[in-house]
Amino acid sequence: MKKKLKAGFWELIARIVLKNRIVILGIIVLITIFLALQWKNIRFSFTEANLLPDTHIVNKEYNAFLDMFGEEGNLIVVGVKDDTFFTPKAFAAWDKLMNDIKSQKEIDLIVSISDLKKLQKNDSLQTFELVPFVDQSKTINQEYLTSIKKELLEKMPFYEGLLFNKKNGTIRSAIYLDKEIVNTLHRKDYIINDFIPKIEAFEKETGIDLKVSGMPYIRTLNARSITDEISLFIGASLLITSLIFFFFFRSFRATLISIIIVIIGVMWTFGLLGLFHFEITVLTALVPSLVIVIGIPNCIFLTNKYQQEFIAHGNKARALQRVITKVGTATLMTNLTTAAGFATFIITQSELLREFGIISSLSIIALFFLCLIIIPIYYSYQPIPKEKHLRHLSRNYTKVFISWIEKTVKYNRRYVYVVAIFLFLVSSIGAFKIKTSGSLIEDMPKNTGFFKDILFFEKEFEGIMPLEITIDTKRKKGVMKLSTLKKMDELQKTIEEIPELSKPISILNLVKYSKQAYYNGNPEYYDLPTSQEQSFILGYAKNATKDSKNNIMKSYVDSTGQVARITTFMRDIETGNMKKIETKLWTKINKVFPADRYKVVMTGKALVFEKGTKYLLDNLITSLLFAVLLISLLMVFMFRSFKMVVVSLIPNLLPLMITAGLMGYFGIPLKPSTILVFSIAFGLSVDDTIHFLAQYRQELTNNNWKIKKSVFATIKESGISMFYTSVVLFAGFSVFMLSDFGGTVALGGLIAVTLIFGMLSNLMLLPCLVLTLNKSLANKQEFIEPKIDVLSKPTEEEDEHLKQ
Known part of the structure; x- marks a missing residue:
């Protein structure tokens, strides 16, 4: 009864799909239009990836x-x-450039040599x-x-x-953007359409190569690189x-419908991004390509x-129905395991990874339904397959490859284990x-101009990535106390070391500059005032810290004078x-700043x-174990055999270990991009295991529970599809190696390598394990009737036809 219900479900789906083709296609068109309208909500990330959960300290x-x-x-x-910079022509051009930039409403403050201000003592007003x-x-002189x-x-x-490197004479200007636009689209428009053209015009006029950097600039050009990719x-x-x-397949028709399906899948992915108001980040930017890479193997399968069904009985209508009824569950389960590999990122509590996990897993499930529905409908309107379209099922190169696999499993099982243990x-x-x-x-991207400029500023000015220290004195106006300033001086000397x-x-x-100015600009007095000098010098300095558009120090003490910023x-x-x-x-902080008097952050x-990277690394094992657990539960649900779950995990964990080993030997570090490799690759690699074990269970029933005969029949039946899909996945993920982003290159290359090892492991190690662990099997005990018929048994009519 259960079997009939299970078979009946997919037969019902097949009937609905094939009898309501126009209506279903219309629904797909409407969904596509609806999701396309959501594209207006798509926006790009304007900040760096925040890998920590909001609740993290x-x-x-x-x-x-x-x-x-x-x-x-906000500093550029x-x-x-x-x-040639300090020549009349170049200096005049520089002055014009700085004035043009300063005149824009997007600029809060510029500190540049051309309009540099210096402190000068005013005794009458007792200020600087x-x-x-x-x-x-x-300046013409x-x-x-x-x-x-x-x-x-x-x-x-x-x-x-800040403005110069004394050792080699390198000069720079500090340009502070309006903080209100730093994390908005306005920042991008200003830098791309206004700021960069001004820089290029200066370079063209003077022949001087300007170096530009700073977080707003880097964010903008980095985001543009992501968009281009x-x-x-x-x-x-x-x-x-x-x-x-x-x-x-050597078929334009088959290729065309596959392209159409994955394009629709890509449109749906962008629509989901807009529907959920998720940002396009360096990770979510990969999802449309993932849809293509994962969708094509679905179409292949x-x-x-x-085509196999058509060869079996020559009836197109029955073949189309069988595509849904016989492999619907298998395709669903393989897509679910793939989606599960991505969905594990949802539990990390990192917004960046959570959004990536949601969009990728939903896109994969949506793609499954698109493939399962559109392919039978499409072929229902097409002529029957021609002989040339079916030749791939018996090509020599696939026969040679599968024959080599069979011989290795049959005669060299011991060597397979030795190689597997050695690799492990x-x-x-x-x-x-x-x-x-x-x-x-x-x-x-390391071959871009802005990355080379980053290296320039790292060499000349010790870097551009801000590290902030705040010192709360726990009392108003406590910052300007000489005791506090002396403690800050000790800390800053440690930073300089x-x-x-x-x-x-x-x-x-x-x-310190105030003391120098008090002594008429003598640089020997650039130091903290003594206790005797503090009353009048600090009085002058306090007056100089009042809000002013030209005051560079206005953002380094809070409005109450209680908190200082380094x-x-x-x-x-x-x-x-x-x-x-x-x-x-x-x-140093704990030594200098007593916790009862100061709070330092x-x-x-x-x-x-x-800290975000460390957080992800700490959660890597949890995420991977969750993927293994989730996929294991799916396997239990399908096969209801603990031994089969163990057998299925070993060939898929070995490729992950090989990948980890390659990362260690080739110096590829664990970072946000490469952390993704393990869960994604595991979810994809398990697909081959499901196909193999599902076919194996069916072959057991066909071959009167003769294990060895069933294993080799499974290799012949499933080997070609596993080979085809693995080649597509390998090539598809290799595309990411075209990226200028090191993390994307590593992600694509590592997943591609893992999947190749995964295919070989599932075609060689898996059947060896099945043969070894099931030697004592003489009955059906290890294969209790599964909850889900992953592959339906052939009907008696089909069996008879195949025998003929």
Whole structure:
């Protein structure tokens, strides 16, 4: 009775699909139009990936920092290292460039040599005044420009590390964007359409190569690179997988419908992004290509089954019905396991991965229904397959490959185990060599101009990734107390001793500059005031910290004077080094700032990203175990045999270990992009296992429970489809290696390699395990009637036809 109900369900689906073809196609068209209308809600991410959950303490501290001081990543730096800079022509062009940029409403503040201000004592007002450093009327004189260059490098330590590098004379300007636009589309429009053209015009006029960087600039160009690669991936994956499909089937009709299906799937993916108001990030940008790569194997499996059925009985109508009734459940379960591999990211509590998991898993399930419905409907309107379209089922190269697999399993089973154990042991050693990376820029496209500029600023100014330290004095106006300033000075000296960090910026710099200004600009007095000097120098400095559009220090103390901010910039460093830096800084902080009098917090975008990477690594095992558990439960539900679950897991875990070993030996670190490899590859690799074991169970019933005969019959029956789909998946994921993003290249290459090992493991190690572990089987005990008939048994009529 249960069998009839199960078979009846898919027969009902087949009947509905084939008898209501126009209506169903109309529904698909309407859904596609509805989802296409959601594209208007698609937006690109304007910030770096935040890998931490909102409730994480690091995120809370970072958000509290933003609430107090505003967006930290609003600084754009423009640098120049050219001997011709301090010449009348170049300096005039520079002055014009800075004034043009400053005149835009998107700019909050510019600190540049051309309009640099220096502190000057005003005794009558008991304050310091900001007076022009450069006399513009004299800039046409070469000697004057040479003199101001000398004065800048030798007498302005306040600006060292911010505007110039004293060692090699590199100059830069600090451009602070309006914080209200930093995380909006307006920022992108301004940088692409206004800021960059001005930079290019200066370079064309003077022949001087400008270097540009800073988080707003990097974010904008990085997002543009992601956008450009979406079309590249979609086009390349569609082209390569379609060519492979055509090579296998030699049919324009079969290739055309496969292309149409995956294109609809891509349209639905973009529609789901818009419907849920999810951002396009470096991860969700991959989903449309994943839909193509996973969709084509679905089409291969269904088309292959249709042609096999047609050869069996020559009845097109019955063949179309059997495509749904006989492989509907198998295709559903393989897509569910694939979707499960992606869905595991939903439990990480990281918004970035959660959105990726939701969109990818929903897209895969939607794709299953598109394939299962459209392919039978399409072929119902097409002529019967021609002989040339069926030749691929008996091609020599597939016969040779399958024959080699059979011989290896039959005569060299012991060697298969030896090789498997050897690969496992060697890979285990490699896996222990894997390093982690929490770098913000490591995965950025390295052949782009903006990445080369990042390296320039790392070399000349010790990096551009902000690290922030806030010091809460727990009392109003506590920051300007000399005791607090001395403690900050100790901490800043420790920061300066760390080679990966730049010279820090804080209110302390202004206080030191105030003392220098009080002593008529003598750089020898760039230091903290003594206890005797503090009353009048700090009085002057306090007046100088009042809000002013030209006051660079206005964002380094909160409005009450209670909380101070120290900003430094980091080089691109490994996660392990970041931990050492944190330890050194916290050791100093805990020593200098008593917890009962001060509350010190370390934060900043660079630290948040590093902590996010560590969070993902800590949850990697949990995520992978969840994928294994989820897919194991599906296998139990299908086969109701614990032994078969064990047998199915071993061939799929071995490729993951091999991949981990390769990462260790080739120095590919664990990072947000490569962490995805294991769950995705496991979900895809298990598909072959399901096909094999489902076919094996059917062959057992056909061959009177003769295990060896059933195993080799399964290799012949399922081997070709497993080979075809693995080749498509390998080629499809290899497309990601065209990316300029290192993480995407690693993701595509590692998944492709894993799937090839997964195919070989499922075609060789899996049947060997089945033969070994089922030697004692002489009855049906290991194959209790499953909850789901993954493959329906042939009817008596079909059996008779096949015998004939």
